């Protein structure tokens with residue numbers, strides 16, 4: 001695509017990068033039908049190439065963007081489905097991030113929006129504040145009319161106390177069981193610890209059981225993902241800088257084999273720290289080192305090889321690929337392989353390339369679109385008739401759980417359970433069908449398989 | 463075109479009254495985007511887009527178009543990228559985008575192994591549904607966009623690579639809104655009854671086979687179609703052979719023919735040249751240096767082959783069976799045959815899984831939609847892409863002569879010869895990709911000229927194209943004998959007397 005930036009504009013490295021990205025888009029249009037917002041609205045400005053054009057015009061013009069542009073860019077989920085399909089590999093993620101920063105700097109949002117965004121950016125990344133905020137929100141739920149309208153949609157998302165399992169981890173070392181095979185740091189995360197502490201507990205138990213010393217490093221808080229995707233790049237850099245400093249100390253002291261992330265939205269950001277600090281001479285190198293060590297928890301477990309399940313539980317597990325995992329990190333094989341190795345029957349969910357509508361803070365900021373996507377995803381999940389639903393990102397767990405009306409588990413909770421850990425708390429009291437007999441037949445020899453029908457093929461004879 | 467005077471506003475007012483505002487889109491951005499394509503001839507803006515939600519809506523649209531003399535252009539999933547994208551034959555037509563609201567899988571019969579779909583059902587959606595149902599049935603897919611769909615593809619005579627490769631051939635039973643607004647059911651569906659149990663199981667029924675009329679034509683809008691599905695084989699093992707020289711094509715074709723005539727190998731053979739495979743892995747490394755003026759050098763091609771582990775030609779095929787072990791003897795048989803002359807290098811299934819472009823082949827043989835091959839289009843910058851789709855008999859000498867001719871035309875135009883021969887028993891379709899920089903006027907002109915020159919050259923050899931980009935429909939119709947042209951016009955006159963459906967598509971009407 002031809003662009004029209006002035007020399008002076010191109011002297012800004014951020015604009016120069018955006019220009020390069022814009023120039024790669026040739027408007028083939030493979031992306032449109034994979035973009036969730038376009039599929040729902042058929043509005044070209046809600047499609048990837050429409051947005052790319054809006055971004056081009058906004059950056060070329062400079063200064064305050066028009067409200068229409070802001071509206072359509074705000075509606076982008078940053079799900080990156082378009083990047084998976086793009087034939088010319090337009091680096092959309094860095095373009096939309098740049099656009100969000102531009103909007104943040106040059107656009108004055110109406111006050112309710114400013115208030116909500118400010119609140120989210122200053123609360124979610126801080127577990128203690130988030131914990132207090134949830135308490136406050138529960139109180140406010142009793143008197144919804146007292147709550148500003150901008151906050152009502154967010155209020156509806158506040159989980160019931162019985163669904164909360166807050167467990168904010170203290171820094172420390174959790175030693176390997178048996179012989180040590182790896183020394184890994186785990187990103188304890190921010191909001192996730194408040195919403196579901198069992199994810200970290202299960203991940204740590206699993207990693208220890210598989211021979212890892214697990215370190216929760218002091219000084220690591222939010223990875224910066226939440227604020228980065230709201231266009232608050234400087235806030236994101238502050239969080240990321242702290243995490244990089246803490247892990248660098250760890251690397252320099254006793255070394256790290258990996259930095260394990262169990263919320264894939266965070267994983268995508270940590271793996272991209274190199275880009276976030278590319279133009280910061282003091283930080284570029286440590287950021288690159290940290291990024292190179294980052295692994296989704298499923299990747300490291302595949303490396304380690306999952307211990308045989310204590311007692312295979314052949315439940316039907318519908319596995320949802322978080323966008324950050326499938327489109328951001330391209331990790332789709334590992335969780336399925338692990339769940340199968342643990343004895344579960346793993347089922348793909350139709351339209352798996354689509355976002356569930358969670359997308360960081362999207363479901364709080366764009367509740368209408370998020371609701372449509374959440375319901376659509378929940379319907380697809382239900383269509384697979386699962387016993388259990390699993391995924392790899394807390395945001396998706398909350399969002400799908402809300403529309404499905406039943407808990408969604410993290411992959412590590414199931415793997416931990418299968419290899420000797422306790423039953424995940426979310427399954428307590430949930431009636432499960434008697435699992436099928438463990439499958440004795442060899443898995444069919446095809447790359448992607450749904451286990452739902454079993455290996456028996458009753459249609460043809462081969 | 464017998465359209466008197468298009469009365470656009472009353473047409474849209476009528477559509478608005480019946481379909482509501484959900485059914486129309488006339489935003490300037492929408493018009494621009496629906497006009498975009500990748501071909502040398504430029505974009506063509508429609509005057510509006512309409513979104514039917516049912517066959518009745520499609521009838522309403524066609525009847526209103528007849529009343530007001532408005533030309534329509536139906537698309538299903540609209541992923542015909544390289545052949546026209548979603549753009550209409552001429553500017554000023556109204557796109558009937560069936561995919562937005564008519565995208566239901568109406569039926570899957572697991573015992574008789576067929577599905578019935580609306581136009582918007584994509585390969586990906588159908589695949590997902592079959593997986594959801596336990597993955598017992600396999601859909602034949604293209605190696606193109608997963609968001610393309612069965613109806614649009616079959617109507618353009620598209621094809622895949624499994625035994626059910628012939629997408630029109632394995633389609634059974636259509637519902638069509640004719641140009642005069644009437645609804646036609648083809649095949650056994652023509653019975654005037656409500657319980658049509660053979661509509662999607664028997665292609666041959668009473669009277670003439672009308673289904674073929676709706677491929678590569680403009681006689682109606684297809685709103686429903688049956689497709690046949692293959693029971694998914696428990697094991698799929700691919701095999702691949704790399705050959706070092708361009709002229710090895712002669713030997714390859716001679717090797718493939720008997721294996722297909724006896725159907726010993728159940729899939730088609732994908733016989734790809736080096737650039738067809740390496741092209742999806744990155745941009746032409748010599749493009750920037752030559753400013754796109756020259757074809758890639760032989761040394762450049764050799765280097766690419768080495769770095770990607772493929773040959774000047776690479777042959778791919780696959781066997782289906784109960785287990786990988788059961789297929790070993792068959793693989794050995796093919797391997798012995800191909801390696802006899804000493805030129806072929808065998809690439810086993812596991813090795814091929816690690817080579818991106820060969821993984822694409824494995825996916826197609828396995829009925830799995832994937833995006834790997836789309837990367838081919840970034841071989842040159844600037845977004846120009848058009849397909850040239852002739853074919854040759856499965857005769858090694860003829861096929862080789864043919865590659866020499868086409869290769870030379872590409873080179874004369876400073877473009878890069880990129881082709882996959884898809885080989886069946888008697889015929890090989892040559893999928894030629896012309897990638898070019900559409901933003902470079904000279905290169906755009908060369909691409910256009912290259913296409914036309916090749917068409918003329920192959921016509922001289924007695925070969926017609928099997929499918930064509932929109933830019934060249936009229937040109938190719940001009941290559942046909944007069945009585946063929948007249949027959950096509952006569953049918954148009956009978957089924958769409960006011961010429962409202964896609965006037966000009968495939969050079970008709």
Ligand SMILES: Cc1cc2nc3c(=O)[nH]c(=O)nc-3n(C[C@H](O)[C@H](O)[C@H](O)COP(=O)(O)OP(=O)(O)OC[C@H]3O[C@@H](n4cnc5c(N)ncnc54)[C@H](O)[C@@H]3O)c2cc1C
Nearest residue numbers: 538539540541542604605606610611614615620621683684
């Ligand atoms: C890298 C690459 C690889 C490819 N590989 C293959 C391949 O292996 N095999 C292959 O066949 N193609 C291939 N293609 C070409 C093409 O992308 C596909 O054929 C694609 O499926 C066509 O788009 P669609 O299915 O969305 O059809 P659409 O765009 O919906 O339809 C195609 C045309 O058919 C007509 N039409 C559509 N629906 C209707 C209807 N309901 N009634 C009347 N007329 C209608 C219209 O004129 C329309 O323009 C490839 C393309 C690329 C870029």
Ligand code: SF4
Nearest residue numbers: 035076077079080082
């Ligand atoms: S990131 Fe997702 S929502 Fe945004 S343009 Fe791409 S596909 Fe659409």
